[in-house]
Amino acid sequence: MLSEFINEVVILSQINHRNVVQIMGCCLETEVPLLVYEFIPNGTLSQYIQEQIEEFPLTWDIRLQIAIEIVGALSYLHSASSFPIYHRDIKSANTLLDEKYRAKIADFGTSRSISIDQTHLTTCVHGTFGYLDPEYFQSSQFTEKSDVYSFGVVLVELLTGQKPISAVTGSSEEERRSLFTYFITAMQEDRLLNIVDARVLEEASETEIQVVANLARRCLNLNGRNRPTMREVTSELEAVQMSRKPSISAQQNSDGVDFVEDDSVGNWDVESLSEVSTSY
Template identity: 65%
Template sequence: MSSNEGGLDKAKLFSSKELEIATDQYNENRILGCGGQGVVYKGMLFDGRIVAVKKSKTVNEGYLEQFINEIFILSQIDHRNIVKLLGCCLETEVPLLVYEFIPNGTLSHLIHDQNEEYPRSWDIRLRIATEIASAISYLHSSASIPIYHRDIKSSNILLDEKFRAKVSDFGTSRSIGIDQTHLTTQVLGTFGYLDPEYFQSSQFTEKSDVYSFGVVIVELLTGKRAISTFGSQEKRGLVSYFMSSMEENHLLDIVDAEIGKDGQKDEVVAVAQLAKRCLNLDGRYRPTMKEVAMELERLRTGQGDYIHTDQIKQAEVVVRKSAENWDFTSFSTEHYSNCSITSTSEPESALESESESESESESESDVHPHIC
């Protein structure tokens, strides 16, 4: 950590006593969420700032590595749509991480909770998609070193007081060399969001983040979870459902009713076509995140070229196989020696990425088993 040029020195070092006081001795009433890595507490610093403190639940080498990795990554990032790491405490066996407090929960809550007070208009969704794309594009192209996030999903997108997006959870993110095109790693991710090419090859590329972002766009369009029940009681991947609906020219039949009445169908169709490109099974034909961010910004500002609803055609992208072949709900790990399935239950939280519970209708362990 000390060899990280310009990294750790940007993060404030908190004392363990200071954080104990801030969280009222880690009082259960201060818990904002519990995730696979740790428990997130709401705290108040001496200067009155409200913060989020992540504390590891157990001490093991894996958690230690992810906590340190998050410090390493976030200390090099400065973007308005990426959660800020304010500092850490190194006096404990596993570092305590201190983040800015993000008050309005996660994008997953916004999309899937039955809360009438949440703003869910098409304009809000398009703005959020644009902000997420801007943040990921920054990681890939503009950060001091290129960074692959590796776990883009709606539960890792936080929303601030104005419902602006903040990308979070960098525990499994990796920085790469300028001349590198991919990382060869043990497969790690979340069912429903995982790039099929990465699942097969163990090679994670920048286009793997693009695929995951494509799933988030489809969530915003349809209001459905990445793994959902469609019609019958059988769970099915949202991607295959979306792709088949696009190919059959039934897109407008699956769009969330809350945005279907906003009268901006041409914009919706244009974003759906962009999502389809992001979800191409062949990563070479997916756009870069920089291209995605630029296209979404053009649509937001009314400068994009719309595909009119009476001209919806099968997307121009090359698809090697039917999306049905990549329905992860039917995947088994017995043929993939480099994978193992574990279930994690991600908590409800208003501030930090791993703080998301899908318990509204189905638990995270049932719906999004992590591959690790």
């Protein structure tokens, strides 16, 4: 759509961040206007999570680093750019990986910049099934905490290796399971380690998994006001990463190589939320 093309040019022209894809120019001489971006060679994060690309396995340390890079870019968009920018479609498929496998957020066609004194943006509902903030779905009011919710889904993807929406094993094709429902139910039933990706389970400590899972659950709180800010998410993920450095350094030396829990989800039960999500 022409409106999304124009919007993306306007938004990206305001952004200068190492973890946001850079726009190089545009072409208006074709029937369909074209945007020219920097070349990002290594596909999307979703391809690696789902193991569609196997030559670069996602270790636990790389998953943490990518999560920190995504949330760092979102923190910049929300609070450090000239005008706060809400992405409105955060997902692993919109996270590209460059030649050094650093995260680059892309696809700003539905993004919006707002005046500093605004707290929300009222629009027709846009977003991707499985990542869409239920509060935004109900109210049509998009806030920075709506991006936090979508990032929470990405964080659960990194933990579990699961798709945001998947078919239920042994059921008809029409039955779908949201990753939110799957994750929150496992947390409530104390089955978190049963759903964590095998590589994460092997490489991360149980404490690290619990800390990141609790952070994801807070991001997915059904009440947006109870979700953390992107700055808070950044601090907590960086703390996990820093706690790993002594053990990583020790392993490197031995190999001779240089190189707060919150139980609340909200007032809606998981089943009713699933019904709301599948109606979009």
